[in-house]
Amino acid sequence: MSDEKKSCCSNETGEPTATRSAAPMWIVVVTLALLFTGGLFLDSHGGWFDKNVYAPYQSSAQLEAFQPKSGAAAAMARGKSVYEGVCGICHNSDGTGKPGQAPALAGSEWVTAKGINRLAHIPLAGVTGAIQVGGKDWNLNMAAMGAALSDEDMAAVLTYIRTSWGNKAEAVNADDVKKVRTEIGKSPQPYSSTQLKAMPE
Amino acid sequence: MKTGFCVFLAAFVALGASWFGFVYGPLKQLGVATETKVLQSDDKWPVQRTGDATLGLQVYRANGCAACHTEQIRQTGAANELSLMNLGVHQATDLKDFIASLLGTVPELMNFSNAVAGNLAGWKGELPKLIYSGADDTVVLLLGDKLKAVGVKTEARVVATGADIARMGWGVRQSVAVDYLYDSPVQLGNLRAGPDLANIGVRSPDLNWQLQHLYAPKSITPNSTMPAFRYLFTVKKIGAIPSPDALKLPLTQQPNEFTPPPGYEIVPTAEAKQLAAYLVSLKNNAPLYEAPFTPITAAK
Numbered sequence: 001m002s003d004e005k006k007s008c009c010s011n012e013t014g015e016p017t018a019t020r021s022a023a024p025m026w027i028v029v030v031t032l033a034l035l036f037t038g039g040l041f042l043d044s045h046g047g048w049f050d051k052n053v054y055a056p057y058q059s060s061a062q063l064e065a066f067q068p069k070s071g072a073a074a075a076m077a078r079g080k081s082v083y084e085g086v087c088g089i090c091h092n093s094d095g096t097g098k099p100g101q102a103p104a105l106a107g108s109e110w111v112t113a114k115g116i117n118r119l120a121h122i123p124l125a126g127v128t129g130a131i132q133v134g135g136k137d138w139n140l141n142m143a144a145m146g147a148a149l150s151d152e153d154m155a156a157v158l159t160y161i162r163t164s165w166g167n168k169a170e171a172v173n174a175d176d177v178k179k180v181r182t183e184i185g186k187s188p189q190p191y192s193s194t195q196l197k198a199m200p201e
Numbered sequence: 202m203k204t205g206f207c208v209f210l211a212a213f214v215a216l217g218a219s220w221f222g223f224v225y226g227p228l229k230q231l232g233v234a235t236e237t238k239v240l241q242s243d244d245k246w247p248v249q250r251t252g253d254a255t256l257g258l259q260v261y262r263a264n265g266c267a268a269c270h271t272e273q274i275r276q277t278g279a280a281n282e283l284s285l286m287n288l289g290v291h292q293a294t295d296l297k298d299f300i301a302s303l304l305g306t307v308p309e310l311m312n313f314s315n316a317v318a319g320n321l322a323g324w325k326g327e328l329p330k331l332i333y334s335g336a337d338d339t340v341v342l343l344l345g346d347k348l349k350a351v352g353v354k355t356e357a358r359v360v361a362t363g364a365d366i367a368r369m370g371w372g373v374r375q376s377v378a379v380d381y382l383y384d385s386p387v388q389l390g391n392l393r394a395g396p397d398l399a400n401i402g403v404r405s406p407d408l409n410w411q412l413q414h415l416y417a418p419k420s421i422t423p424n425s426t427m428p429a430f431r432y433l434f435t436v437k438k439i440g441a442i443p444s445p446d447a448l449k450l451p452l453t454q455q456p457n458e459f460t461p462p463p464g465y466e467i468v469p470t471a472e473a474k475q476l477a478a479y480l481v482s483l484k485n486n487a488p489l490y491e492a493p494f495t496p497i498t499a500a501k
Contacts, residue, residue, distance in 0.1 A: 018203055051230040052491040054377055056278050065338045066279045068240060068359045068488065068495045074342060081339040085309045152346070 072171070079160025082153050086145055087123075087161070095165040102142070103133035106165035115201040116158060116172050120180040123147075123154070126190035144188050151177045231378045240488040247382050250482050257479025260472045261388060264430065271390035272399045274485055276375030277363040279493070283333040283341045289352035293326030296353065300332070303347055313340045329356070358495040370404040371397050372485035374492040380485065395427055400485040409449055411477035412469050416448060417459040433473035436461050444468045 047053030050060050057063045069077050084093055090102035097104035105111050110119055110133060123146030130139045146154050151174040158177070162169035236245040250258075261267070288296055300321065304314035313333065317340075320332050333340055345355045361374040376399055381387045405411060410421070416434050418425040434448070447466040450459070461467050469477070488494050 049226070049230075051234075051378075054375065054491055056276060062336075063491070063493070065336065066281065066359050066493045067490070068493060069338070069342065069357075070241060077338060078342050078346065081309050081343055150350075 075156045075159055075171070076163070078153070079156035079158070080164075082149065082157040083160050086149070087157065095161065095167075102140070103131075103136065103138050105161050106167060108133050108167075110196075111161050112167050112169040113201045114169075116162075116176055117180060118196050118199050118201055119158065119162075120154070120172075120177055121184065121191055121196060121199065123149075123157075124177075124181055125184050125188035127193070127196070128190040129192045131193040131196075141190065144190070147188060151175075151181065234379050234382060236382065237379050237489055240490060240493060244487070246487045246489060247380055248482075248484075250383055251478060253475045253478035254482040255383075255479075257475035257477070257482075258384060258388070260433075260476040261479055262386065264433075264476070266398075267388040267390040269390075269392060269394035269427070270396070270398045271393055272388050272397065272483065273376045273390070274372035274374065274397060274399050275363055275365045276361045276492075279336075279359065279361050280334045281336065281338045281341045282331060282358045282360055283345055284356045284358070285328060285330040285332060285348075285353060286356050287328065287354035288326070289354065291351070291353060293324060297321055297324065299351070300344075300348075303344065307343065307347070309339055309343055313337065313344075317344070359493050361492070361494050365397065370400060372400040373496075374485065374488065374494045376485060377489065377491050379489065379491075398480065398483055400483065402481040402484040403486050406481050408474075408477050408481060411480050412448055412473060413450060415473060415476065416467060416469075420450075420457075420459045430473070433470055433476065435468050435470060436465050437468060439464055439466050446474070 044058060045055070047055075047057065047059055053060055053063055057066070067073065087105075090098060091105050092098050092102075095104060095106040110122070113119055122142065124144060125147075126144040127142045129141075130137060132138070146157075149157070154177045155172045155174040158172040161167065162172065236247065238244075239246045285296075291299070301314070301318065304310050304317055313335075316335060317332050320334075321330075324330055333344065341357045345357050348355050363375070365371050365375075366373060380399070381389075405414075412434075414421050415430045417429050418427040419429070437444075439447075444466055447468050450467070486496070488496055
């Protein structure tokens, strides 16, 4: 202070000039902290600027959970919940698979095949041995994860994987699942890739 | 000013960013809004007003109705609800055990066992019985399916919640931008000296009621603070043929302060009829994607 005063008074006749000086560090820190908190707030309350998302909804995903469901939408929601409870643990919740655990379902030719005969055999009876999925070689065993699911749940989850993550195949109905289940019989044995390929799609 | 250009640039960026955020962005998003679809139906929303009702908006505006009335329903939350509607062949106690075993064994339901068990505590079998109310839709769909499989009828509903919605008749969901598509200018209002009118067309759909209420609010609500809009009506001598538009006041049977003198009738002006038409056109009863709920009529 005293230095400033001295310099000001000794130079009384000259024009005041603006000079450069470094901004104090606390301003930088406070600004960054404010930006960060603002970012967090926007993230949780901004609804990602979606024109359909109004408070109290905070994202389109949350809004989706409150859509009254019937018909196809209900089957998809049910398929999603079954998938996340049973299949997603290994195949990943976004269908991308996990290295060393399970191949990707997104873009898999087994999933998006025209018919569901081969596809339905996999969760109902299991797979064993070498299999090629989406151009990648796998050699793992999959248990009959779907054997305990009802035909309706099975159809819903197959519909879900056939129409999610960019997959665009036809929906599955419970009767088709039932047909495959009776074909497999009461004591399912895991199929190999060659056995599956020998079946009609 | 050595830093003049920097100051200009900073001000320009700050104002420009606000303009983009507050003017340009919303205009691009909502300024191009068109009619939207009513959920689970082929109907469009909002419904274009009749000519009378469109003119009525200007009467509403001219009379300053928006000074005391709002047209916006607020919402503070939403819930997925599952209710038992019919137990089929089951007894309440057996069903309670069955639901408890489902909640304990189905992995997707385990997280909700406390919530459902809390709702079922002390339940003696009275119906309908709400067994889940919360944000999750999985539990509603899955539990509903499992109960359906054993012959129990359930009903899944989506409800909006909030103080405005709790007031019967005020509306069943919050107001959203598309509701105001045909309002020019939008009459949002910011003071609730009177009730909200966003849903008045559902609450009081009778034109005659609206006209009588405009002519003499106290004849319907004795403690109403609403001014009487008498100048929207003419009191005139009944001619050879009584006017078909004359107010059919139910209170004429027992003459009181609102009754016209004998031999006179109260005839609404064109403006009063337009305003009433506008009021009955105000509805907040369509489920939309951005404001979902399960309409009562759709429940089976």
